Amino acid sequence: MTGTFVGMPAFPTAARDALADSQLRGNLARATGTIRAKRAAAVAEVPEWEALRAAGAAIKDDVLLHLEDYLVQLEASLTASGATVHWARDAAEACAIVAAVAKAHDADEVVKVKSMATQEIGLNEALAEAGIAAWETDLAELIVQLGDDLPSHILVPAIHRNRAEVREIFQRAMGTAGRPAPDGLTDEPAELAAAAREHLREKFLRAKVAVSGANFAVADSGTLVVVESEGNGRMCLTLPEVLVSVVGIEKVVPTWADLDVFLQLLPRSSTGERMNPYTSTWTGVTPGDGPQEVHVVLLDNGRTRALADQVGRQALRCIRCSACLNVCPVYSRTGGHAYGSVYPGPIGAILNPLLRGVGVDDQVDSLPYASSLCGACYDVCPVAIDIPSVLVELRSQVVDAHRGGLPGGEAAAMSAASWVFGRARRLAAAERVSGLTGRLATRLARRLPGPASAWTDARDLPTPPRESFRAWWRRTGGGGDA
Amino acid sequence: MSARDEILGRVRRALADADRSSPPVSRDYRVTPPDGADLVALFVERVTDYRATAVVVPDADVSAAVEAALAGRRPIVPDGLPWPVDGLADTGQAAAELDAVDAVVTGAALGIAETGTLVLDHGPGQGRRALSLVPDVHVCIVRADQLVYGVPQAVALLDPARPLTWVSGPSATSDIELDRVEGVHGPRTLHVVVADSFRA
Numbered sequence: 001m002t003g004t005f006v007g008m009p010a011f012p013t014a015a016r017d018a019l020a021d022s023q024l025r026g027n028l029a030r031a032t033g034t035i036r037a038k039r040a041a042a043v044a045e046v047p048e049w050e051a052l053r054a055a056g057a058a059i060k061d062d063v064l065l066h067l068e069d070y071l072v073q074l075e076a077s078l079t080a081s082g083a084t085v086h087w088a089r090d091a092a093e094a095c096a097i098v099a100a101v102a103k104a105h106d107a108d109e110v111v112k113v114k115s116m117a118t119q120e121i122g123l124n125e126a127l128a129e130a131g132i133a134a135w136e137t138d139l140a141e142l143i144v145q146l147g148d149d150l151p152s153h154i155l156v157p158a159i160h161r162n163r164a165e166v167r168e169i170f171q172r173a174m175g176t177a178g179r180p181a182p183d184g185l186t187d188e189p190a191e192l193a194a195a196a197r198e199h200l201r202e203k204f205l206r207a208k209v210a211v212s213g214a215n216f217a218v219a220d221s222g223t224l225v226v227v228e229s230e231g232n233g234r235m236c237l238t239l240p241e242v243l244v245s246v247v248g249i250e251k252v253v254p255t256w257a258d259l260d261v262f263l264q265l266l267p268r269s270s271t272g273e274r275m276n277p278y279t280s281t282w283t284g285v286t287p288g289d290g291p292q293e294v295h296v297v298l299l300d301n302g303r304t305r306a307l308a309d310q311v312g313r314q315a316l317r318c319i320r321c322s323a324c325l326n327v328c329p330v331y332s333r334t335g336g337h338a339y340g341s342v343y344p345g346p347i348g349a350i351l352n353p354l355l356r357g358v359g360v361d362d363q364v365d366s367l368p369y370a371s372s373l374c375g376a377c378y379d380v381c382p383v384a385i386d387i388p389s390v391l392v393e394l395r396s397q398v399v400d401a402h403r404g405g406l407p408g409g410e411a412a413a414m415s416a417a418s419w420v421f422g423r424a425r426r427l428a429a430a431e432r433v434s435g436l437t438g439r440l441a442t443r444l445a446r447r448l449p450g451p452a453s454a455w456t457d458a459r460d461l462p463t464p465p466r467e468s469f470r471a472w473w474r475r476t477g478g479g480g481d482a
Numbered sequence: 483m484s485a486r487d488e489i490l491g492r493v494r495r496a497l498a499d500a501d502r503s504s505p506p507v508s509r510d511y512r513v514t515p516p517d518g519a520d521l522v523a524l525f526v527e528r529v530t531d532y533r534a535t536a537v538v539v540p541d542a543d544v545s546a547a548v549e550a551a552l553a554g555r556r557p558i559v560p561d562g563l564p565w566p567v568d569g570l571a572d573t574g575q576a577a578a579e580l581d582a583v584d585a586v587v588t589g590a591a592l593g594i595a596e597t598g599t600l601v602l603d604h605g606p607g608q609g610r611r612a613l614s615l616v617p618d619v620h621v622c623i624v625r626a627d628q629l630v631y632g633v634p635q636a637v638a639l640l641d642p643a644r645p646l647t648w649v650s651g652p653s654a655t656s657d658i659e660l661d662r663v664e665g666v667h668g669p670r671t672l673h674v675v676v677a678d679s680f681r682a
Contacts, residue, residue, distance in 0.1 A: 027659070030660075031659060031660045034660045035660055048510065048511045048513050051508065051510040051511040052511045054508060054510075055507055055508060055509065055510070055511055058504070058505065058507040058508065059507050061504055062504045062507065065497065065500060065502045065504050066504075067493045067497070068490050068494055071489075071490065071493070072490070075486075081643070086485075087484070087485040087486040087489055089485050089488055089489060093485060137667070139657040139658070139666060140657035143657070143658075156656070156660065158657060158658075161658075162658075162659060163658050163659055163661075166658055189658040189659065189661045189663045190663045190665075193655055193658070193663045193665065194665070197666055197667055200667065201581070204577070204667070205577050205578050205581060218642065221642035221643065223642045229653070229654050229655055229656070229666075230653055230655045230657075230666035230668065231615065231653040231666055231667035231668025231669075232666065232667045234611070234615050234647065234667070234668055235615065235667050235668075237611075238611040238612050238615055239577045239615075249489065249493075256637065256642040257637060257638065258507075260512070260633050260634040260636075260638070261511065263633050263637070263648075264511075264632075264633050271656060273650070274528065274531075274596070274597040274598065274650070275594075275597035275598070275599045275648070275650035276650065277532070277649070277650050277651055277652070277653055277668070278647065278648065278649060278650075278653070278668060279646075279647075279648035280645070280646070280647055280648075281642065281645065281646040281648075282645045282646075283642055283643050283645070286604075286644070286645050288610065289604060289610040289612075289645060290612075290645060298489070300489045300492065304489065304492035304495075304496050305496075307493065307496040307497065308495070308496035308497075310499075310500070313500075
């Protein structure tokens with residue numbers, strides 16, 4: 001790993017490498033299986049779950065359709081409570097704002113709460129260029145940072161690492177970033193967590209500036225919400241003098257009362273708990289308690305592009321729970337790196353093209369195809385994002401963006417298929433040929449030649465049966481003679 | 483053009499053709515809590531699920547229960563705690579000084595039975611946020627009449643203008659192989675004392 005997603009190959013290539021890594025597949029199968037079962041149990045406990053889902057979707061849709069009003073309201077409430085509001089069109093602008101705040105306090109380091117928005121904008125790299133060290137304090141983010149690795153899951157960024165790998169990373173790298181790992185460190189998760197506690201505590205106690213994201217930003221009260229497990233979030237949100245929160249403009253919820261939906265949906269969908277260990281809410285500055293200088297950076301970085309997409313707009317409802325990753329048959333085998341983005345899995349397959357646009361980057365254009373369209377993601381989504389429909393829409397946008405060249409193998413195959421299926425006699429004829437070629441195919445090692453090889457490179461070609469259904473029906477009358 | 487005006491302009495253009503009539507949000511999920519639910523029993527069961535300890539005692543026995551939970555540790559005690567507990571006063575200690583303190587005893591704003599959650603609003607008897615964060619043992623006292631059934635009832639009672647900390651069990655992580663480990667950066671041990679004035 002190189003510490004950057006830039007220049008990653010398109011999904012099929014990256015996925016093939018990931019699938020060949022049996023360690024990775026074992027780690028992923030165990031982890032996603034565990035969390036799927038926990039989520040299912042936590043959701044089954046709530047009889048009104050579908051009502052909560054519907055409310056979550058409806059609240060977020062209302063926010064998106066009236067986003068300008070809610071953003072102006074949020075800005076006013078934040079300002080009234082003593083926070084300084086900044087606006088950032090893109091990643092560079094957001095990073096520059098954070099760096100300027102840190103520099104204004106002569107800080108050469110910041111402590112960070114786990115945040116997808118700051119991952120997305122590459123904040124750590126930008127701060128490093130400005131001479132400011134950004135310390136990740138979430139355990140999984142720490143593992144990724146010390147391992148010079150990339151996150152592979154929204155909730156558990158180091159899900160691809162097992163305990164032995166984590167121990168090795170801690171022993172090798174903790175000393176270069178601060179307090180070294182204790183002698184005789186074993187690979188027991190409790191010991192590894194204790195080593196992280198010792199390593200990070202000195203950083204929490206001395207940090208002047210903290211950087212966070214926010215799970216929710218409440219327009220009517222000006223309150224930000226951070227949902228977490230370890231207490232690293234509380235440390236960052238409480239002990240430093242200065243707090244900067246980078247918040248995507250889609251994180252707004254209209255009222256404080258609306259949190260009664262999301263604080264039920266998020267923990268049960270995300271970690272499969274009735275409630276996550278810690279949730280912190282703060283409204284600007286509280287005299288004598290916590291940071292006395294509070295900044296909020298409202299980030300666009302492609303969100304308004306996604307907002308303009310009538311079908312894709314719903315992706316902005318996402319509350320980053322990662323339930324869709326854990327149930328996805330593609331993600332749970334390839335892992336997150338193959339998606340080439342901090343947003344992997346089904347939500348990443350739609351969010352990346354929506355945020356960045358199609359027809360520009362082959363890697364991004366490959367993502368809407370990283371799915372079997374099975375729909376498991378839609379079933380578990382706590383805000384009912386119809387990911388399969390958005391995937392299909394984005395596939396058509398990708399095809400449209402590439403029109404002008406020759407149709408690819410899949411486009412040609414799809415139009416040929418529609419011709420064949422259009423008439424019963426053509427289908428019967430095709431099946432006779434297929435029965436013949438099927439016998440041939442077993443000898444061709446299940447790989448199609450020429451342009452169609454792109455299809456079989458990612459799949460084993462099933463051997464067609466020797467006898468078609470139609471031929472079987474004609475011969476047996478539907479099995480009645482058996 | 484300022485970034486603000488440009489972003490708001492982009493939002494306007496993105497929605498220029500959108501149908502803005504969103505249906506009202508249904509609040510069907512705010513169900514009435516089950517009749518006659520024993521909130522204390524449910525709360526204790528759910529708190530214990532997080533591998534915290536919980537005891538229910540009559541009001542007069544709270545100080546003794548706190549002392550038992552502290553097991554000899556000397557706690558920091560915020561101003562305004564309605565139960566007598568012997569310990570250090572909050573004199574505005576810096577974080578590094580709090581790191582040398584073994585335990586903290588606080589009250590709470592309310593408790594949520596269904597999820598086993600304590601909510602602190604850091605008012606009198608609860609202390610500033612750092613107090614219940616840095617020491618490794620947190621003993622939290624909640625009165626039985628402060629318990630509500632679920633999250634909707636809690637959100638309706640809480641004041642967003644105050645900083646809030648929702649605590650559900652001790653600090654935990656599942657970041658290594660999704661194996662749950664109690665105790666990372668927050669207090670690694672949480673003892674809950676429920677003061678029930680109706681209990682003999």
